[in-house]
Amino acid sequence: MSRRKVKNQSKRYDGREPKELRPIRIESGVLPNADGSAYIEMGRNKIVVGVFGPREMHPKRLAMPNTATLRCRYHMAPFSVDPRRSPAPSRRDNEISMVMRYALEPAIFLERYPRSAIDVYAEILEADGGTRTASINAATVALVDAGIPMRDLVSSCAAGKIDDKIILDLGDYEDKEGQADVPVAYMPKLGKVTLLQMDGVLPPDEFEQCVSLAIEGCNQIYQVQLEALKKKYGVVAEEVKE
Amino acid sequence: MSALFENRALVVPGDVLYEGKIKTGDNTYRIQGKVSATRVGLVEYGKGMVSVIALEAGFNPLVGDLVVGEVIDIELGQWVVDIDAPSSAILNVPDAIDAPFRTDIAMPEILDIGETIMAKIVDMDRSRTPILSILGRGLGKVEEGFIIRLTPSKIPRLIGKKGSMVNMIIKETGCNIVIGQNGRILIQGKTREQEMNVVRVIEKIEREAHISGLTNRVQEYLKQLKEESK
Numbered sequence: 257m258s259r260r261k262v263k264n265q266s267k268r269y270d271g272r273e274p275k276e277l278r279p280i281r282i283e284s285g286v287l288p289n290a291d292g293s294a295y296i297e298m299g300r301n302k303i304v305v306g307v308f309g310p311r312e313m314h315p316k317r318l319a320m321p322n323t324a325t326l327r328c329r330y331h332m333a334p335f336s337v338d339p340r341r342s343p344a345p346s347r348r349d350n351e352i353s354m355v356m357r358y359a360l361e362p363a364i365f366l367e368r369y370p371r372s373a374i375d376v377y378a379e380i381l382e383a384d385g386g387t388r389t390a391s392i393n394a395a396t397v398a399l400v401d402a403g404i405p406m407r408d409l410v411s412s413c414a415a416g417k418i419d420d421k422i423i424l425d426l427g428d429y430e431d432k433e434g435q436a437d438v439p440v441a442y443m444p445k446l447g448k449v450t451l452l453q454m455d456g457v458l459p460p461d462e463f464e465q466c467v468s469l470a471i472e473g474c475n476q477i478y479q480v481q482l483e484a485l486k487k488k489y490g491v492v493a494e495e496v497k498e
Numbered sequence: 499m500s501a502l503f504e505n506r507a508l509v510v511p512g513d514v515l516y517e518g519k520i521k522t523g524d525n526t527y528r529i530q531g532k533v534s535a536t537r538v539g540l541v542e543y544g545k546g547m548v549s550v551i552a553l554e555a556g557f558n559p560l561v562g563d564l565v566v567g568e569v570i571d572i573e574l575g576q577w578v579v580d581i582d583a584p585s586s587a588i589l590n591v592p593d594a595i596d597a598p599f600r601t602d603i604a605m606p607e608i609l610d611i612g613e614t615i616m617a618k619i620v621d622m623d624r625s626r627t628p629i630l631s632i633l634g635r636g637l638g639k640v641e642e643g644f645i646i647r648l649t650p651s652k653i654p655r656l657i658g659k660k661g662s663m664v665n666m667i668i669k670e671t672g673c674n675i676v677i678g679q680n681g682r683i684l685i686q687g688k689t690r691e692q693e694m695n696v697v698r699v700i701e702k703i704e705r706e707a708h709i710s711g712l713t714n715r716v717q718e719y720l721k722q723l724k725e726e727s728k
Contacts, residue, residue: 291556310556310584321625324584363511365527365536371625372584400511403554403651405525405536408512445512445534485510489538489553492508492708 268418269429270299275469277413277425277476282394282484284401292402294484296394299427300384305394307402309374324369328356330391332380352388359392359412359441359451365405374404385428386414392441392451393477397484409481410450412441413473415466417458422465424473438463440470444478501543509535509550516548523549540708553708557650557680559583559628563619566645566678567630569609575599577609579617582650582680585627589617593631614640616676616684636676643674643686644693648700650681652707656700663703663713670720671695695723 267273278299287293290306313319330352334343345353356378364374376398378391392412399406416426418434426437436456442449449471458466502514509515515526516533525537526548535541539550559565559581567587571578577589591599594608609615616637617630632638648656657664657677668675673687673696683700687693702719706712 292554312580312584312586369584400538401554403537403552403556406511407527407529407534407536409510443512445514446529482510485538486508489508492540492553 268423268427270427274421274423275472277473278427280393280477280480282397282480284397284484284488290398290402292398292400292404294394294397294401296390296397298386298390298393299425300382301380301387301390302382303378303380303387303390303394305376305378305391305398307374307376307395307398307404309402310369310372310404311375313371313373319371319373322367322370324364324366324372324374326357326361326364326366326374326376328353328360328376328378328395330356330378330380330388332383332387336380336383352391355388355451355453356392356395360395360399360410362448362450363396363406363408363410363443364399365407368405374399383428385426385431386439388412389414389439389441393481397481400485401488408443408445408448409478410441411444411474411478411481412439412451413470413477414439415470415473417456417462417466422462422469424469436462436466438466438470440467440474442471442474444475501548503541505543506540508538509541510538511536513541515541515550516543521547523547525550525552525555552651554649555651557581557583559587559619559622559680561619561621563679564616564677565619565630565680566614566616566640566676566682566684567680569611569613569615572605572609572611577605579615579630581617581628581630581678582682583628587617587619587628587630588623589615589630589632593620593629593633596633609639614645614684616640616678640684643684644697646683646685646697646700648681648683648704650679652704653677653679653681655707655712656683656703658713663716666713666717667696667699667720670717670724671699691727695720695727698723 281297283295286295287306292307294305296303376395389412396410416434416437418430436458438454441451513535514532535550537552539552542549565581567579567581569577570580579587581587617632619628620631621629676684685693685696
Protein backbone atom coordinates (compact mmCIF):
# COMPACT_ATOMS: atom_id res chain seq x y z
CA MET A 257 0.00 0.00 0.00
CA SER A 258 1.43 3.36 -0.95
CA ARG A 259 2.22 6.01 1.60
CA ARG A 260 -0.22 8.51 0.00
CA LYS A 261 -3.10 6.09 0.26
CA VAL A 262 -2.41 5.66 3.97
CA LYS A 263 -2.35 9.43 4.41
CA ASN A 264 -5.85 9.85 3.00
CA GLN A 265 -7.42 7.33 5.33
CA SER A 266 -8.42 7.84 8.91
CA LYS A 267 -7.48 4.26 9.74
CA ARG A 268 -3.99 2.81 9.76
CA TYR A 269 -2.34 0.67 7.10
CA ASP A 270 -3.46 -2.54 8.79
CA GLY A 271 -6.99 -1.24 9.41
CA ARG A 272 -6.52 -0.34 13.08
CA GLU A 273 -7.72 2.77 14.87
CA PRO A 274 -4.92 5.12 15.95
CA LYS A 275 -5.20 4.05 19.58
CA GLU A 276 -5.84 0.37 19.05
CA LEU A 277 -3.50 -2.47 20.02
CA ARG A 278 -2.77 -5.38 17.75
CA PRO A 279 -4.44 -8.67 18.73
CA ILE A 280 -2.34 -10.11 21.55
CA ARG A 281 -2.21 -13.55 23.11
CA ILE A 282 0.10 -14.88 25.83
CA GLU A 283 0.50 -18.46 27.02
CA SER A 284 2.64 -19.46 29.99
CA GLY A 285 4.49 -22.70 30.71
CA VAL A 286 5.13 -23.81 27.13
CA LEU A 287 8.65 -25.25 27.58
CA PRO A 288 8.82 -28.29 29.90
CA ASN A 289 12.62 -28.13 30.32
CA ALA A 290 12.81 -24.46 31.33
CA ASP A 291 12.10 -23.31 34.91
CA GLY A 292 9.59 -20.84 33.46
CA SER A 293 8.44 -19.99 29.96
CA ALA A 294 5.95 -18.03 27.92
CA TYR A 295 4.83 -17.64 24.33
CA ILE A 296 3.45 -14.40 22.95
CA GLU A 297 1.74 -13.46 19.73
CA MET A 298 1.43 -9.69 19.33
CA GLY A 299 0.11 -8.98 15.86
CA ARG A 300 2.39 -11.04 13.64
CA ASN A 301 5.18 -11.18 16.21
CA LYS A 302 5.78 -14.67 17.56
CA ILE A 303 8.19 -15.01 20.47
CA VAL A 304 9.14 -17.80 22.88
CA VAL A 305 10.81 -16.87 26.18
CA GLY A 306 12.50 -19.31 28.54
CA VAL A 307 13.70 -18.48 32.05
CA PHE A 308 16.31 -20.46 34.00
CA GLY A 309 17.36 -19.92 37.56
CA PRO A 310 18.23 -18.60 39.99
CA ARG A 311 21.17 -20.93 39.42
CA GLU A 312 24.91 -21.02 39.88
CA MET A 313 26.69 -18.33 37.86
CA HIS A 314 29.10 -19.50 35.17
CA PRO A 315 31.76 -18.17 34.68
CA LYS A 316 32.09 -17.70 38.43
CA ARG A 317 34.12 -14.50 38.24
CA LEU A 318 31.04 -12.68 36.90
CA ALA A 319 28.99 -13.51 40.01
CA MET A 320 28.13 -10.48 42.15
CA PRO A 321 28.73 -10.97 45.90
CA ASN A 322 25.65 -9.05 47.01
CA THR A 323 23.02 -9.74 44.35
CA ALA A 324 21.93 -12.05 41.58
CA THR A 325 22.74 -11.16 38.00
CA LEU A 326 20.00 -10.97 35.41
CA ARG A 327 21.18 -12.07 32.00
CA CYS A 328 18.96 -11.55 28.97
CA ARG A 329 19.45 -12.83 25.48
CA TYR A 330 17.35 -11.45 22.65
CA HIS A 331 17.81 -13.46 19.51
CA MET A 332 16.10 -13.31 16.13
CA ALA A 333 15.77 -16.62 14.31
CA PRO A 334 17.19 -16.60 10.76
CA PHE A 335 13.67 -17.19 9.40
CA SER A 336 12.02 -14.48 11.51
CA VAL A 337 12.41 -11.81 8.83
CA ASP A 338 12.52 -11.61 5.06
CA PRO A 339 15.21 -11.76 3.69
CA ARG A 340 16.93 -14.36 5.87
CA ARG A 341 19.00 -12.96 8.67
CA SER A 342 22.35 -14.19 9.95
CA PRO A 343 21.89 -16.19 13.16
CA ALA A 344 24.96 -14.53 14.73
CA PRO A 345 24.08 -11.93 17.38
CA SER A 346 24.18 -8.49 15.82
CA ARG A 347 24.82 -5.10 17.40
CA ARG A 348 21.05 -4.60 17.49
CA ASP A 349 20.50 -7.96 19.26
CA ASN A 350 23.06 -7.06 21.91
CA GLU A 351 21.47 -3.67 22.46
CA ILE A 352 17.96 -5.07 22.82
CA SER A 353 19.26 -7.75 25.22
CA MET A 354 20.59 -4.95 27.39
CA VAL A 355 17.38 -2.96 27.08
CA MET A 356 15.35 -6.00 28.19
CA ARG A 357 17.63 -6.42 31.19
CA TYR A 358 17.22 -2.79 32.20
CA ALA A 359 13.44 -3.06 31.82
CA LEU A 360 13.11 -6.23 33.94
CA GLU A 361 15.78 -5.66 36.63
CA PRO A 362 13.77 -3.18 38.77
CA ALA A 363 10.89 -5.66 39.06
CA ILE A 364 12.90 -8.61 40.39
CA PHE A 365 14.15 -9.17 43.96
CA LEU A 366 17.68 -9.86 42.72
CA GLU A 367 19.22 -9.13 46.13
CA ARG A 368 17.60 -12.28 47.54
CA TYR A 369 19.87 -14.56 45.51
CA PRO A 370 23.46 -13.34 45.94
CA ARG A 371 26.11 -14.83 43.60
CA SER A 372 23.58 -16.54 41.36
CA ALA A 373 22.28 -15.90 37.88
CA ILE A 374 18.83 -15.63 36.35
CA ASP A 375 18.83 -16.23 32.61
CA VAL A 376 16.12 -15.01 30.24
CA TYR A 377 16.24 -16.24 26.67
CA ALA A 378 13.92 -14.59 24.15
CA GLU A 379 13.77 -16.23 20.75
CA ILE A 380 12.03 -14.27 18.00
CA LEU A 381 10.32 -16.73 15.67
CA GLU A 382 8.54 -14.13 13.59
CA ALA A 383 9.16 -10.38 13.71
CA ASP A 384 6.69 -7.64 12.83
CA GLY A 385 7.81 -4.50 14.65
CA GLY A 386 7.84 -3.98 18.40
CA THR A 387 9.68 -7.20 19.21
CA ARG A 388 11.44 -5.64 22.21
CA THR A 389 8.16 -4.69 23.87
CA ALA A 390 6.64 -8.09 23.08
CA SER A 391 9.74 -9.85 24.46
CA ILE A 392 9.49 -7.91 27.73
CA ASN A 393 5.79 -8.79 28.05
CA ALA A 394 6.48 -12.49 27.57
CA ALA A 395 9.61 -12.45 29.74
CA THR A 396 7.59 -11.09 32.69
CA VAL A 397 5.07 -13.92 32.44
CA ALA A 398 7.92 -16.44 32.13
CA LEU A 399 9.63 -15.02 35.24
CA VAL A 400 6.41 -15.41 37.24
CA ASP A 401 6.08 -18.95 35.88
CA ALA A 402 9.64 -19.68 37.10
CA GLY A 403 8.62 -18.68 40.63
CA ILE A 404 11.08 -15.80 40.81
CA PRO A 405 9.97 -13.20 43.39
CA MET A 406 8.93 -9.95 41.73
CA ARG A 407 7.74 -6.54 42.89
CA ASP A 408 5.27 -6.20 40.03
CA LEU A 409 4.68 -7.37 36.49
CA VAL A 410 6.28 -5.36 33.70
CA SER A 411 4.09 -4.44 30.73
CA SER A 412 5.54 -2.87 27.66
CA CYS A 413 4.12 -1.06 24.65
CA ALA A 414 5.26 1.48 22.07
CA ALA A 415 3.62 4.67 20.83
CA GLY A 416 4.78 6.79 17.92
CA LYS A 417 4.01 9.18 15.13
CA ILE A 418 3.34 8.56 11.46
CA ASP A 419 1.91 11.06 8.95
CA ASP A 420 1.69 13.61 11.81
CA LYS A 421 -0.66 11.36 13.76
CA ILE A 422 0.05 9.87 17.20
CA ILE A 423 -0.52 6.10 17.19
CA LEU A 424 -0.26 3.18 19.62
CA ASP A 425 1.61 -0.13 19.20
CA LEU A 426 3.57 0.38 15.98
CA GLY A 427 3.73 -2.38 13.42
CA ASP A 428 6.71 -3.07 11.18
CA TYR A 429 5.70 -0.59 8.45
CA GLU A 430 4.89 2.19 10.91
CA ASP A 431 8.14 1.52 12.73
CA LYS A 432 10.21 1.90 9.56
CA GLU A 433 8.30 4.67 7.78
CA GLY A 434 7.08 6.65 10.77
CA GLN A 435 8.48 9.86 12.21
CA ALA A 436 9.00 8.62 15.76
CA ASP A 437 8.81 5.51 17.93
CA VAL A 438 8.65 5.59 21.76
CA PRO A 439 8.84 2.15 23.44
CA VAL A 440 7.86 2.22 27.11
CA ALA A 441 7.99 -0.50 29.79
CA TYR A 442 5.86 0.12 32.84
CA MET A 443 5.03 -1.50 36.18
CA PRO A 444 1.24 -0.96 36.32
CA LYS A 445 0.62 -1.56 40.02
CA LEU A 446 3.60 0.51 41.16
CA GLY A 447 3.09 3.13 38.46
CA LYS A 448 6.76 3.19 37.54
CA VAL A 449 8.41 3.40 34.13
CA THR A 450 11.32 0.98 33.73
CA LEU A 451 12.15 1.64 30.08
CA LEU A 452 11.81 4.75 27.96
CA GLN A 453 13.41 5.03 24.55
CA MET A 454 12.81 7.29 21.58
CA ASP A 455 13.67 6.83 17.96
CA GLY A 456 13.05 9.84 15.70
CA VAL A 457 12.12 13.44 16.48
CA LEU A 458 9.13 14.73 18.49
CA PRO A 459 8.28 18.13 19.98
CA PRO A 460 7.99 17.99 23.81
CA ASP A 461 4.18 18.08 23.94
CA GLU A 462 3.85 15.22 21.43
CA PHE A 463 6.49 13.25 23.31
CA GLU A 464 4.39 13.52 26.46
CA GLN A 465 1.32 12.45 24.51
CA CYS A 466 3.21 9.43 23.22
CA VAL A 467 4.39 8.41 26.69
CA SER A 468 0.93 8.65 28.24
CA LEU A 469 -0.58 6.78 25.28
CA ALA A 470 2.04 4.04 25.59
CA ILE A 471 1.31 3.72 29.33
CA GLU A 472 -2.38 3.36 28.47
CA GLY A 473 -1.39 0.54 26.12
CA CYS A 474 0.74 -1.05 28.89
CA ASN A 475 -2.31 -1.12 31.16
CA GLN A 476 -4.29 -2.96 28.47
CA ILE A 477 -1.45 -5.46 27.98
CA TYR A 478 -1.29 -5.96 31.78
CA GLN A 479 -4.82 -7.35 31.61
CA VAL A 480 -3.73 -9.82 28.92
CA GLN A 481 -0.78 -10.92 31.10
CA LEU A 482 -3.13 -11.43 34.04
CA GLU A 483 -5.41 -13.52 31.84
CA ALA A 484 -2.47 -15.69 30.76
CA LEU A 485 -1.53 -16.36 34.39
CA LYS A 486 -5.15 -16.89 35.44
CA LYS A 487 -5.60 -19.36 32.61
CA LYS A 488 -2.80 -21.51 34.02
CA TYR A 489 -3.36 -21.04 37.77
CA GLY A 490 -7.01 -19.96 38.01
CA VAL A 491 -8.15 -23.57 37.71
CA VAL A 492 -6.18 -24.42 40.83
CA ALA A 493 -7.60 -21.45 42.74
CA GLU A 494 -11.18 -22.43 41.89
CA GLU A 495 -10.69 -26.06 42.85
CA VAL A 496 -9.21 -25.07 46.19
CA LYS A 497 -12.36 -23.13 47.00
CA GLU A 498 -14.64 -26.08 46.32
CA MET B 499 -7.04 -1.03 56.74
CA SER B 500 -8.58 -4.03 55.11
CA ALA B 501 -8.11 -7.19 53.15
CA LEU B 502 -8.37 -6.49 49.45
CA PHE B 503 -8.89 -10.05 48.27
CA GLU B 504 -11.02 -12.99 49.30
CA ASN B 505 -9.19 -15.58 51.37
CA ARG B 506 -7.48 -18.12 49.07
CA ALA B 507 -7.96 -16.02 45.94
CA LEU B 508 -5.40 -16.16 43.14
CA VAL B 509 -2.89 -13.31 43.24
CA VAL B 510 0.05 -12.39 41.01
CA PRO B 511 3.21 -10.41 41.83
CA GLY B 512 2.42 -6.75 42.46
CA ASP B 513 -1.17 -7.32 43.62
CA VAL B 514 -1.83 -5.18 46.71
CA LEU B 515 -3.10 -7.58 49.38
CA TYR B 516 -3.56 -5.32 52.37
CA GLU B 517 -3.40 -1.65 53.24
CA GLY B 518 -2.27 -0.75 56.71
CA LYS B 519 -0.41 -2.32 59.61
CA ILE B 520 0.01 -6.09 59.42
CA LYS B 521 2.82 -8.64 59.50
CA THR B 522 4.13 -9.77 56.13
CA GLY B 523 4.23 -13.55 55.74
CA ASP B 524 5.71 -15.72 53.00
CA ASN B 525 5.95 -14.35 49.48
CA THR B 526 4.86 -10.84 50.35
CA TYR B 527 6.62 -7.51 50.74
CA ARG B 528 5.79 -4.11 52.13
CA ILE B 529 5.86 -1.00 49.99
CA GLN B 530 4.55 2.46 50.89
CA GLY B 531 2.45 1.13 53.76
CA LYS B 532 0.86 -1.57 51.61
CA VAL B 533 1.50 -5.31 51.45
CA SER B 534 1.95 -6.82 47.98
CA ALA B 535 2.51 -10.33 46.62
CA THR B 536 5.87 -11.39 45.17
CA ARG B 537 4.83 -14.71 43.66
CA VAL B 538 1.82 -16.17 41.92
CA GLY B 539 -0.22 -18.04 44.50
CA LEU B 540 -3.17 -18.12 46.86
CA VAL B 541 -3.48 -15.33 49.40
CA GLU B 542 -4.04 -16.23 53.05
CA TYR B 543 -5.19 -13.77 55.69
CA GLY B 544 -4.19 -15.15 59.06
CA LYS B 545 -4.25 -13.57 62.50
CA GLY B 546 -2.39 -10.28 62.11
CA MET B 547 -0.49 -11.67 59.16
CA VAL B 548 -0.93 -11.89 55.42
CA SER B 549 0.91 -14.47 53.30
CA VAL B 550 0.80 -16.11 49.89
CA ILE B 551 0.93 -19.87 49.29
CA ALA B 552 3.21 -19.98 46.26
CA LEU B 553 2.04 -22.09 43.34
CA GLU B 554 5.41 -21.72 41.66
CA ALA B 555 8.67 -21.45 43.60
CA GLY B 556 12.24 -22.68 43.31
CA PHE B 557 14.08 -24.74 45.93
CA ASN B 558 15.22 -22.73 48.94
CA PRO B 559 17.82 -24.87 50.75
CA LEU B 560 17.50 -25.06 54.55
CA VAL B 561 19.62 -26.88 57.12
CA GLY B 562 18.18 -30.34 57.73
CA ASP B 563 16.74 -30.84 54.23
CA LEU B 564 17.19 -34.22 52.57
CA VAL B 565 18.23 -33.71 48.96
CA VAL B 566 19.00 -35.85 45.93
CA GLY B 567 21.88 -34.34 43.95
CA GLU B 568 24.40 -35.02 41.24
CA VAL B 569 28.16 -34.70 41.64
CA ILE B 570 29.30 -32.18 39.02
CA ASP B 571 32.90 -31.47 40.00
CA ILE B 572 35.74 -32.66 42.21
CA GLU B 573 37.97 -30.11 43.91
CA LEU B 574 40.74 -30.53 46.47
CA GLY B 575 39.05 -32.07 49.50
CA GLN B 576 35.49 -31.51 48.34
CA TRP B 577 32.88 -32.50 45.81
CA VAL B 578 30.61 -29.96 44.14
CA VAL B 579 27.00 -31.18 44.01
CA ASP B 580 24.16 -29.83 41.90
CA ILE B 581 20.98 -29.76 44.01
CA ASP B 582 18.83 -27.40 41.85
CA ALA B 583 19.40 -24.53 44.30
CA PRO B 584 20.57 -20.96 43.58
CA SER B 585 24.11 -22.16 44.28
CA SER B 586 25.80 -25.55 44.10
CA ALA B 587 26.33 -27.48 47.32
CA ILE B 588 29.66 -28.63 48.78
CA LEU B 589 30.39 -32.10 50.16
CA ASN B 590 33.65 -32.19 52.11
CA VAL B 591 35.69 -35.38 52.44
CA PRO B 592 35.15 -35.76 56.24
CA ASP B 593 31.38 -35.62 55.61
CA ALA B 594 31.66 -38.44 53.08
CA ILE B 595 34.03 -41.08 54.54
CA ASP B 596 34.19 -40.12 58.23
CA ALA B 597 37.96 -39.62 58.09
CA PRO B 598 40.08 -36.50 57.69
CA PHE B 599 41.17 -35.48 54.22
CA ARG B 600 44.54 -36.80 53.07
CA THR B 601 46.09 -36.05 49.71
CA ASP B 602 46.53 -39.75 48.96
CA ILE B 603 42.78 -40.34 48.95
CA ALA B 604 41.53 -41.14 45.44
CA MET B 605 38.40 -38.99 45.47
CA PRO B 606 36.87 -40.26 42.19
CA GLU B 607 36.89 -43.77 43.59
CA ILE B 608 34.64 -42.66 46.44
CA LEU B 609 32.36 -40.46 44.34
CA ASP B 610 32.83 -39.71 40.67
CA ILE B 611 31.44 -36.92 38.52
CA GLY B 612 27.95 -37.79 37.28
CA GLU B 613 27.06 -39.98 40.24
CA THR B 614 23.90 -39.33 42.24
CA ILE B 615 23.86 -39.03 46.01
CA MET B 616 21.28 -38.78 48.74
CA ALA B 617 22.52 -36.21 51.22
CA LYS B 618 21.47 -34.03 54.09
CA ILE B 619 22.15 -30.30 54.32
CA VAL B 620 24.05 -30.01 57.60
CA ASP B 621 25.18 -26.39 57.44
CA MET B 622 25.38 -23.22 55.41
CA ASP B 623 28.74 -21.54 55.07
CA ARG B 624 29.18 -17.78 55.52
CA SER B 625 28.08 -17.11 51.95
CA ARG B 626 25.04 -19.37 52.32
CA THR B 627 26.44 -22.22 50.24
CA PRO B 628 24.83 -25.47 51.44
CA ILE B 629 27.22 -27.98 53.07
CA LEU B 630 26.16 -31.60 52.62
CA SER B 631 26.82 -34.82 54.48
CA ILE B 632 26.28 -38.39 53.35
CA LEU B 633 27.05 -39.92 56.74
CA GLY B 634 23.89 -41.37 58.15
CA ARG B 635 21.26 -43.98 57.64
CA GLY B 636 19.84 -44.05 54.14
CA LEU B 637 22.30 -41.48 52.83
CA GLY B 638 25.11 -42.00 50.37
CA LYS B 639 25.66 -42.95 46.77
CA VAL B 640 22.63 -44.06 44.78
CA GLU B 641 23.44 -47.29 42.99
CA GLU B 642 20.12 -47.99 41.28
CA GLY B 643 16.66 -46.57 40.83
CA PHE B 644 14.64 -44.11 38.87
CA ILE B 645 14.78 -40.33 39.35
CA ILE B 646 12.00 -37.95 38.42
CA ARG B 647 11.45 -34.29 39.19
CA LEU B 648 8.54 -32.52 40.83
CA THR B 649 8.21 -28.75 41.35
CA PRO B 650 9.68 -28.13 44.85
CA SER B 651 6.55 -26.21 45.88
CA LYS B 652 4.50 -29.41 45.44
CA ILE B 653 6.77 -31.66 47.53
CA PRO B 654 4.71 -31.15 50.75
CA ARG B 655 1.64 -32.54 48.94
CA LEU B 656 3.53 -35.65 47.88
CA ILE B 657 4.71 -36.25 51.47
CA GLY B 658 1.27 -35.57 52.97
CA LYS B 659 0.43 -35.05 56.63
CA LYS B 660 3.23 -36.74 58.61
CA GLY B 661 4.16 -38.70 55.50
CA SER B 662 0.68 -40.20 55.01
CA MET B 663 0.67 -39.81 51.24
CA VAL B 664 4.13 -41.17 50.51
CA ASN B 665 3.74 -44.03 52.98
CA MET B 666 0.52 -45.04 51.25
CA ILE B 667 2.25 -45.06 47.85
CA ILE B 668 5.16 -47.09 49.25
CA LYS B 669 2.72 -49.61 50.76
CA GLU B 670 0.54 -49.96 47.68
CA THR B 671 3.29 -50.19 45.05
CA GLY B 672 6.03 -51.93 46.99
CA CYS B 673 8.61 -49.39 45.85
CA ASN B 674 11.08 -47.55 48.02
CA ILE B 675 10.67 -43.79 47.52
CA VAL B 676 13.10 -41.11 48.67
CA ILE B 677 11.87 -37.55 48.35
CA GLY B 678 14.50 -34.86 48.07
CA GLN B 679 13.26 -31.49 49.25
CA ASN B 680 14.84 -30.08 46.08
CA GLY B 681 12.23 -31.79 43.90
CA ARG B 682 14.22 -34.82 42.79
CA ILE B 683 12.53 -38.06 43.75
CA LEU B 684 14.30 -41.41 43.81
CA ILE B 685 12.16 -44.48 43.13
CA GLN B 686 13.54 -47.98 43.72
CA GLY B 687 11.28 -50.89 42.82
CA LYS B 688 11.67 -54.59 42.13
CA THR B 689 10.49 -54.22 38.54
CA ARG B 690 10.37 -51.37 36.05
CA GLU B 691 6.58 -51.73 36.01
CA GLN B 692 6.36 -50.97 39.74
CA GLU B 693 8.51 -47.89 39.22
CA MET B 694 6.38 -46.66 36.32
CA ASN B 695 3.27 -46.92 38.49
CA VAL B 696 4.88 -44.58 41.03
CA VAL B 697 5.82 -42.19 38.23
CA ARG B 698 2.18 -42.13 37.09
CA VAL B 699 0.96 -41.44 40.62
CA ILE B 700 3.43 -38.59 41.07
CA GLU B 701 2.39 -37.11 37.74
CA LYS B 702 -1.20 -37.19 38.97
CA ILE B 703 -0.20 -35.42 42.19
CA GLU B 704 1.64 -32.78 40.15
CA ARG B 705 -1.50 -32.10 38.11
CA GLU B 706 -3.93 -32.06 41.04
CA ALA B 707 -1.68 -30.94 43.90
CA HIS B 708 -3.94 -28.20 45.23
CA ILE B 709 -7.33 -29.89 44.90
CA SER B 710 -8.79 -31.05 48.20
CA GLY B 711 -9.35 -34.77 48.79
CA LEU B 712 -6.12 -35.63 47.03
CA THR B 713 -5.24 -38.58 49.28
CA ASN B 714 -8.54 -40.35 48.53
CA ARG B 715 -8.20 -39.87 44.81
CA VAL B 716 -4.62 -41.14 44.83
CA GLN B 717 -5.77 -44.19 46.79
CA GLU B 718 -8.41 -44.96 44.14
CA TYR B 719 -5.88 -44.39 41.38
CA LEU B 720 -3.46 -46.84 43.03
CA LYS B 721 -6.19 -49.49 43.20
CA GLN B 722 -6.95 -48.88 39.54
CA LEU B 723 -3.27 -49.31 38.62
CA LYS B 724 -3.08 -52.50 40.66
CA GLU B 725 -6.03 -54.03 38.81
CA GLU B 726 -4.60 -53.04 35.45
CA SER B 727 -1.31 -54.78 36.16
CA LYS B 728 -3.03 -58.01 37.23
